[in-house]
Amino acid sequence: MRLTILGGGGFRVPLVYGALLGDRAEGRVTRVVLHDLDPARLTAVTRVLAEQAAGVPDAPEVIATTDLDEALRGADFVFSAIRVGGLQGRADDERVALAHGVLGQETVGAGGIAYGLRTVPVAVDIARRVARLAPDAWVINFTNPAGLVTEAMSRHLGERVIGICDSPVGLGRRIARVLGANPGEAWIDYVGLNHLGWVRGLRVAGRDELPRLLADPVLLGSFEEGRLFGVDWLRSLGAIPNEYLHYYYFNREAVHAYRQAEKTRGAFLLDQQAGFYERAARADGSALAAWDRTRAEREATYMAENRETAGAGEREADDLSGGYEKVALALMRAVARDERTTLILNVRNQGTLHALDADAVIEVPCLVDANGAHPVAVAPLPEHATGLVCAVKGVERVVLAAAGSGSRATAVKAFALHPLVDSVNVARRLMEDYAEVHPGLAYLR
Numbered sequence: 001m002r003l004t005i006l007g008g009g010g011f012r013v014p015l016v017y018g019a020l021l022g023d024r025a026e027g028r029v030t031r032v033v034l035h036d037l038d039p040a041r042l043t044a045v046t047r048v049l050a051e052q053a054a055g056v057p058d059a060p061e062v063i064a065t066t067d068l069d070e071a072l073r074g075a076d077f078v079f080s081a082i083r084v085g086g087l088q089g090r091a092d093d094e095r096v097a098l099a100h101g102v103l104g105q106e107t108v109g110a111g112g113i114a115y116g117l118r119t120v121p122v123a124v125d126i127a128r129r130v131a132r133l134a135p136d137a138w139v140i141n142f143t144n145p146a147g148l149v150t151e152a153m154s155r156h157l158g159e160r161v162i163g164i165c166d167s168p169v170g171l172g173r174r175i176a177r178v179l180g181a182n183p184g185e186a187w188i189d190y191v192g193l194n195h196l197g198w199v200r201g202l203r204v205a206g207r208d209e210l211p212r213l214l215a216d217p218v219l220l221g222s223f224e225e226g227r228l229f230g231v232d233w234l235r236s237l238g239a240i241p242n243e244y245l246h247y248y249y250f251n252r253e254a255v256h257a258y259r260q261a262e263k264t265r266g267a268f269l270l271d272q273q274a275g276f277y278e279r280a281a282r283a284d285g286s287a288l289a290a291w292d293r294t295r296a297e298r299e300a301t302y303m304a305e306n307r308e309t310a311g312a313g314e315r316e317a318d319d320l321s322g323g324y325e326k327v328a329l330a331l332m333r334a335v336a337r338d339e340r341t342t343l344i345l346n347v348r349n350q351g352t353l354h355a356l357d358a359d360a361v362i363e364v365p366c367l368v369d370a371n372g373a374h375p376v377a378v379a380p381l382p383e384h385a386t387g388l389v390c391a392v393k394g395v396e397r398v399v400l401a402a403a404g405s406g407s408r409a410t411a412v413k414a415f416a417l418h419p420l421v422d423s424v425n426v427a428r429r430l431m432e433d434y435a436e437v438h439p440g441l442a443y444l445r
């Protein structure tokens, strides 16, 4: 089985490879093809993987290439984990929005729109090439903004592209843990869009345990989302929102805190990862040790950042590292070996949420098997949540229209219609400033 990773020089690739090394079952991945535009990043990551594989019998073979078509030909699975514009692009997305007094964040609000406008044309090109060169391959999309990018790719690949995110799994696991339940045995009633969903129930042996959590202020205040959103607000909602909803429910505070911060998250990671790639490229010393150290630092600062800006507590170590690669591997296994399982994924709505059309990509529990991922019927969202979901999906659709037509006026419309951008004038200025810093937006005229 052949797995191609686009963005193969990315910092999280060793997490995926580590998970593959632990898979001894029949039908496992035997060859990994890393594709990246930057040969130096490929060299660094390849060195890390070689050290990871040392001493592991039958470790998957690793091949690196900068030729996209060559990477795609013959692939059974394609992981798309690219970052158009790199971390510099992310830092610029965050900085420009904050300078205009609106949320500057990787995937939510103005920053997420700028990121989407740069990424959609590239993702569509990849989808077209996959359809031509590896028509039977399954594409697992990690590339953010994951819901929007998955929808863009699904217009060319249909059900063969599935989007993933680690945040719903992490949330479900934290709720299960606080309730004393085994996360592996709990059914999580979650639905929405990527980074915009709510847990409305958690059933263990057919019984919904969430009411017990909502009724107990001490229990509620003892886990991350309880501290992040506040006990009273969670009880008013009667649901536990994805952490990214903090940017909606506490927007002023988030913007204020991010404007005070010395560096945005993207700017911090840019510096930190530059250090890693430099160390990993040196012939002396261990690339794996350099990667491990950088990863530990990243996780520690993530916890610190979270605590200061959002008032949240520390995360359990496995919430930080046990998501992304595990969801990906579980999904790949279920599809490749027809092992039926349920995972929260980004797929076409197909009537699940009545307020959205069938082709709108949503985030929802899915039954996965050799035929792909099929959304499970869920209870409707309350009106306030439907309102947000429809508003944000509406913006995503305008982003897709702008990316398709190259119309700058349409891109301005996307910024202006977002619930976290409070003026059309601000939207116009955002577009001007983003166009200046991002070469990837030159296509908008």
Ligand code: G6P
Binding pocket: 106, 144, 165, 166, 167, 265, 269, 298, 302
């Ligand atoms: C979570 C989200 C991802 C996001 C990441 C940012 O894992 O699900 O979509 O990209 O956080 O983490 P970072 O360490 O890059 O700030």
Ligand code: MN
Binding pocket: 146, 164, 165, 166, 167, 195
């Ligand atoms: Mn995510």
